[in-house]
Amino acid sequence: MKQTDIKRLSLYLLFAPFALWIALLIILPHLGMLYISLREKVGPRVYEFGFENYINFFNEPIYWNTLLRTGSMSLLVTVLALLLGFPIAYYIAKIAGNRTRGALFLMCLIPLWVSDLIRAFGWILLLRETGVISSSLQWAGLIDTPIEFLYNDAAVIMGLVYTVILFMIVPLVSTLDGMDNSMIEAGYNLGGNGPTVLRRIIIPYAMPGIVAGCIVVFMLTAGSYLTPILLGGKNSSWFTEQIYDQFITRYNWEAGAAFGFLLLGFTSFVVWAGLRLTGQTLNSTVAKS
Amino acid sequence: MSSTTENDLECIQVKKHFGSVRAVDDVSFEIPKGSFFSILGPSGCGKTTLMRMIAGFETPSSGDIRIKGNSVIGTPPNRRNVKMVFQHLALFPMMNVYENIAYGLRCAGASKDVIRTKVHDVLERISLPDVANREISQLSGGQKQRIAIARCMVLDPDVLLLDEPLGALDLKLREAMKIELKLLQHQFDTTFVYITHDQSEALVMSDNVAIMSEGKFVQIGTPQQLYHDPSAAFVAGFVGDTNRWAGKVTRLEGETVEVETGAGLAMRASIRGAGRPAPGDAVSVFVRPEFITATRSADAGTGQADNRIDGKIDSILFNGANSRVLVRDSAGELIEADVVLTGGPEDLKPNDAVTLAWSAAQTMSFAS
Numbered sequence: 001m002k003q004t005d006i007k008r009l010s011l012y013l014l015f016a017p018f019a020l021w022i023a024l025l026i027i028l029p030h031l032g033m034l035y036i037s038l039r040e041k042v043g044p045r046v047y048e049f050g051f052e053n054y055i056n057f058f059n060e061p062i063y064w065n066t067l068l069r070t071g072s073m074s075l076l077v078t079v080l081a082l083l084l085g086f087p088i089a090y091y092i093a094k095i096a097g098n099r100t101r102g103a104l105f106l107m108c109l110i111p112l113w114v115s116d117l118i119r120a121f122g123w124i125l126l127l128r129e130t131g132v133i134s135s136s137l138q139w140a141g142l143i144d145t146p147i148e149f150l151y152n153d154a155a156v157i158m159g160l161v162y163t164v165i166l167f168m169i170v171p172l173v174s175t176l177d178g179m180d181n182s183m184i185e186a187g188y189n190l191g192g193n194g195p196t197v198l199r200r201i202i203i204p205y206a207m208p209g210i211v212a213g214c215i216v217v218f219m220l221t222a223g224s225y226l227t228p229i230l231l232g233g234k235n236s237s238w239f240t241e242q243i244y245d246q247f248i249t250r251y252n253w254e255a256g257a258a259f260g261f262l263l264l265g266f267t268s269f270v271v272w273a274g275l276r277l278t279g280q281t282l283n284s285t286v287a288k289s
Numbered sequence: 290m291s292s293t294t295e296n297d298l299e300c301i302q303v304k305k306h307f308g309s310v311r312a313v314d315d316v317s318f319e320i321p322k323g324s325f326f327s328i329l330g331p332s333g334c335g336k337t338t339l340m341r342m343i344a345g346f347e348t349p350s351s352g353d354i355r356i357k358g359n360s361v362i363g364t365p366p367n368r369r370n371v372k373m374v375f376q377h378l379a380l381f382p383m384m385n386v387y388e389n390i391a392y393g394l395r396c397a398g399a400s401k402d403v404i405r406t407k408v409h410d411v412l413e414r415i416s417l418p419d420v421a422n423r424e425i426s427q428l429s430g431g432q433k434q435r436i437a438i439a440r441c442m443v444l445d446p447d448v449l450l451l452d453e454p455l456g457a458l459d460l461k462l463r464e465a466m467k468i469e470l471k472l473l474q475h476q477f478d479t480t481f482v483y484i485t486h487d488q489s490e491a492l493v494m495s496d497n498v499a500i501m502s503e504g505k506f507v508q509i510g511t512p513q514q515l516y517h518d519p520s521a522a523f524v525a526g527f528v529g530d531t532n533r534w535a536g537k538v539t540r541l542e543g544e545t546v547e548v549e550t551g552a553g554l555a556m557r558a559s560i561r562g563a564g565r566p567a568p569g570d571a572v573s574v575f576v577r578p579e580f581i582t583a584t585r586s587a588d589a590g591t592g593q594a595d596n597r598i599d600g601k602i603d604s605i606l607f608n609g610a611n612s613r614v615l616v617r618d619s620a621g622e623l624i625e626a627d628v629v630l631t632g633g634p635e636d637l638k639p640n641d642a643v644t645l646a647w648s649a650a651q652t653m654s655f656a657s
Contacts, residue, residue, distance in 0.1 A: 185346055186379035188366045190393035191444065200392065204383040 037257035053258035063242065063259070067266055070239035073153070074221040075270070077160045081168040081217050082210065084161065089172035089209075090202075094181070105173070108166050116163065120230040123159050124150060127231075151233035159231040164220050168213040175209030176202075211280050215271050222267045239263055296358070297322050297480040298343065298371075298448045303352035305338055312338040313349070314504035320448075320482065320497075325474050327483040327491035330501035331527070336484045339501075340450050343482070344373045356447050367396070372441035373450040377457060378433055380425045386412075386436055387421040393444045411443040414476060430458050434466055435473075442477050451483045455490060467493050488528055492516070500524050521562055522655035525575040532581070532624050534574045535657065538566045545595075545649050548574055552620035557595045558652035566656050573657040580651040581626035583614055586642040594646035600624065602641045616643055 040052035057063045092104045111119060126132045127149035134146045149155060183205065187197035203210070228238035243263065246256030275281060296319045305313040312335045320326045328336045341347045343354055345366030353360050361369050372393075381389050387408055394404045412418050415435040420428065428436065434454060441449055451470075455463045471494045474481045485491050491498045492512040499509045500523070508520045519525040526533060536550035546566060549555050558574050566572055586599060600616040603623060612630045614637055615623045626645055630636050637643065 180377060180379060182375040182377060182379040183381065185344075185366070186373070186375055186381075187392075188346075189344055189371075189373045190440065191367050191396035192392070193367055193396075196396055200395075201381060205381075207383070 033257040033260055036253055037261055039254050041254060047254075053255050054262070056255065057258060057262055066237050066242055067239045067262065069237055070222055070263075071266060071270060073157065074160075074218050074267075077157055077164065077221045078214050078218045080157065080161045081165045082214060085165050085168035085172060085213065086206075086210075088165075089169045089176055092169070093173045093176035094179075094184075108169055111162075112166060116226050117230075119163065120159065120227055123155070123162075123231055127155055150231060151235055153232070153235075156228050156232040156236055156238075159227045160221050160224060163224070163227055164217045167216045167220060171209040171212040171216070172206060173209075175206050179205050207278075207280065208284060211275070211278065214274065218271065218274075219267055222263065222270075295321055297356065298326075298482065299353075299355040299358075300339075300343070301353040301355070303339070303342060303349045303354060305335075305342060305347060306350045311335075311504045313342070315352075316501075316504075316506050317352075318499060318506060318509055320480055323478050323480060324496040325471065325481045325483065325494055327485060327495040327498045328501055329485055329488055329491040329498050329528075332486050334501045335504040336501050337452060340373070340452055340482065340484050343448070344371055344450055345369050370444075370447045371450060372444055372446040372448075373452065374437045374441060374454045376452045376454065378437040378454065380433060380437055380440070382425050384425075385421070386423050386425065386428070389425065389436060390440050390443050393440065397444070407443050411439045414442075415439045415473065431462050431466060431469075434458070435469075438470075438473060442473075442479065446479060448480045448482060449477075451481060453485050453487075455485075455487070463490075470494055492528070500527060502527075519561065519653065522573045522575070522657060525561075525653055525655065526573075529577060530625065531575045531577050534622075536572060536574055538568050538570045538572055538654075541566070541568060546572070546654050548572055548654060550574070550620075552618075552622050554598065554618065554620055554622075556598075556652060557649035558654035559650050561653045562655040564656055566654070571657050572654045575653045575655070576647055576651065578613055578625040579627040581624065581645050581647045583616060583626040583628055583637065583643045583645055585637070586644045595649035596645075596647050596652065598624070598645045600643060600645060602637055602639050602643055604639055605630070605637065614643075616645055618645075 037053055038049055038051070039047040040050040042048050088108070092101055092108075096104055114122075124131070128134070129146045129148045129150075131149070133149060134143075137143045138146060179202070183201060184197060187201040192200065223240060225238070225240040225244065228236040229241060232238065239259070240263070243256050243259045246252045246259055299319040301317050303313055303316045304311070314335075316339060328339065330336045338347060342349050345361065345364060349362065353362060355361065356369065356371060361371075381392065384392065390408045390411060391404045394407060399407070408421065409418070412421060415438065417432060417435060417439075420432065420436070425433065425436075437454065438449070455466050455470075458466060467490055470481075470483075474494075483491070483494065492515075495512060497509060498512055498515055500507045500515060502523050508515060508524045510518075510520075515524055515528050519528065525531060534548075534550040534552075534554070534556075536548040536554075536556075538546050539549050539555070540547040544560055545557055546560055547555065547557055556574065558572075560566065582594075583602075598618050600618040603615045603617045605628075606613045606615065607630060610629075612628055614626055614628050616626060617623055624645060628637055
């Protein structure tokens with residue numbers, strides 16, 4: 001009897017940090033936010049229960065336009081990260097030799113050693129009107145007047161792809177690494193050409209990694225704040241900026257909390273729809289890779 | 290070398306170098322239509338490289354590979370009508386059995402109806418008609434094996450390559466699959482090229498076997514030829530069990546030599562392999578355990594055997610019909626001899642004094 005008690009106790013102890021983390025740092029704050037988001041301000045320091053904050057969001061086009069814009073640009077970033085990341089991951093997992101593989105993986109990781117902020121300022125240094133690219137183009141005589149490369153959608157997307165691509169590469173490398181090379185050879189041996197093997201064998205095999213990478217990248221992008229603000233400036237209209245505004249600038253915690261939940265609901269919906277469209281489940285993809 | 294369409298596969302002086310390593314060194318052979326050909330060699334002898342060249346995954350450094358008389362050098366793997374069963378089968382786990390078999394037909398652009406009939410036909414032929422909708426993970430080891438073969442055979446290949454496909458199976462299933470593979474080969478009447486390091490697989494299934502060592506073919510022949518008439522010491526030592534001595538020639542007498550082994554045993558052997566040895570030459574001598582008779586010294590009498598050695602039974606290796614005794618001779622070496630153990634009181638027992646006898650004709654001497 002005593003043995004099973006000890007076993008149960010150690011199980012509880014092992015589970016405790018995870019349970020505490022989930023309960024105290026995730027569920028509790030969210031419940032608090034949910035409570036705040038459902039308070040209507042009817043007068044100074046007078047609140048009532050109601051959906052006013054959510055209704056406001058739908059009545060004001062600038063809010064939901066920003067959310068849709070954030071969502072669509074995040075999808076674009078996800079697609080670009082996949083298109084760029086897949087060949088890199090394939091090279092690392094299947095083509096590179098054992099020794100170069102480690103070095104390449106490390107090179108992918110190195111940018112993470114520098115904080116987001118510093119990396120964004122690095123981009124600013126390159127792209128601003130007086131920055132490296134503009135002045136070297138001038139020096140080369142290709143342009144007459146300095147050009148501002150910052151503060152447009154392209155800069156935001158590029159910066160975001162750069163920040164998140166690693167989270168696409170890592171799950172892709174791990175799934176592709178688990179793929180037996182003879183599977184690809186069998187694909188050719190049975191008469192498939194390059195595109196057929198890629199479409200019928202490699203991509204279906206890598207699907208768990210692709211979906212996992214896409215979910216992580218999409219969530220990170222839609223929830224990112226620094227990169228869109230610093231590289232997009234006032235034009236970025238990123239939804240997290242709206243949330244920040246409500247909390248900090250307007251001190252309207254009720255609206256901010258509602259926006260937070262709307263972002264969570266929206267991104268969850270996109271992920272769900274993406275899984276449905278590709279016929280995948282969380283169990284068969286994220287849990288696997 | 291003539292290239293007639295009678296041969297499904299010909300390799301002509303094929304060489305493959307990786308840097309300074311000669312993986313395949315000047316290999317030539319031809320395989321007649323519809324036969325079962327095995328390439329047998331220890332691991333690392335180059336047999337996998339040779340097969341990958343036939344399949345088109347590697348390009349020979351020099352030489353020619355012909356399928357049905359046409360050179361395939363420069364033809365990419367997906368355009369060669371050579372299909373391959375991989376060591377770990379490489380069935381596609383994201384497709385079910387039907388999709389796996391249909392994959393090759395789809396690549397060839399067959400219509401849906403044709404694919405359906407062909408897939409069901411081939412599943413009938415491998416006697417697994419009901420598994421079309423199963424996932425690969427739901428199949429047993431033997432079923433996976435057959436599906437991997439069906440996936441190739443549905444495309445009607447000129448040559449089917451098999452890369453040690455039985456290696457991952459347990460012993461019982463491996464024995465059953467040996468027979469099954471041979472039957473499948475008869476049924477499909479296609480040339481099988483089978484790569485293995487397991488001699489019993491090669492001997493049981495093949496019409497012809499090539500023994501490969503260090504990138505070269507040492508001997509090509511029927512299993513019986515390789516076993517009873519090896520052309521080189523490597524073949525004699527590699528195929529089948531054998532007793533082996535190193536010694537020196539003391540006397541020549543027609544086709545028979547008298548040899549004194551390193552430990553001082555004298556025996557008579559027949560000259561095999563290329564060249565005639567002269568007295569004083571170093572030779573390797575081989576005798577298979579089944580050609581040695583072991584009798585109790587008391588009952589041995591004075592038979593007319595070419596070679597007679599007295600010894601003491603060191604141990605008995607009981608394995609049913611393949612039982613064997615280890616006999617320690619006067620020089621202290623162990624000699625293996627096959628015996629029949631009936632379970633009766635007349636069976637040999639450890640420490641019995643025995644006389645071993647065997648003929649010179651079944652003792653093979655190779656120059657070393």
